[in-house]
Amino acid sequence: MKSGKQRKAELKANRVKRETTRPVLRGGEPRREVSGGTAPCNPHNLAPSNSFGLPEFAQRGYYMDVLFKCAGCEKEEVWSATRQKWWYEVAKGSVESKAKLCNACRRVERERKAQARRVHLEGVAAKLSKQSAA
Ligand SMILES: [Zn+2]
Known part of the structure; x- marks a missing residue:
């Protein structure tokens, strides 16, 4: 049977070994x-x-x-x-x-919206000018 002192020393040695061999990146992901x-x-x-x-x-x-x-x-x-x-x-x-x-898709989306707005405003303008001509 080991004495308490021996056991303590053993545990300490194990701990030191664990700490020095532990990988830098701990735990998975x-x-x-x-x-x-x-x-x-x-x-x-x-x-x-x-x-x-x-x-x-x-x-x-x-x-x-x-x-x-x-x-x-x-x-x-x-x-x-x-x-x-x-x-x-x-x-x-x-x-x-x-x-x-993403940046590229945002740019495409912005252009698509701007285009839709232009078409809409042109339509409104055309309608208004037709009304005022009548
Ligand atoms: Zn994208």
């Missing part, structure tokens, strides 16, 4: 967030919301770059922390909303 970009969150600037409690980024106190998949082309793109801050605090986007389209 790499983080989903892209490392690097963060931006401080100011909850007072957020758009009012009916939901209870603060959104995740407000609880954490800062925004983090996140990867998302574009709803248009399924490409993965980074929604950067500074752009999130702009969206939620300057543009007053809903705190429940998230990035949906």
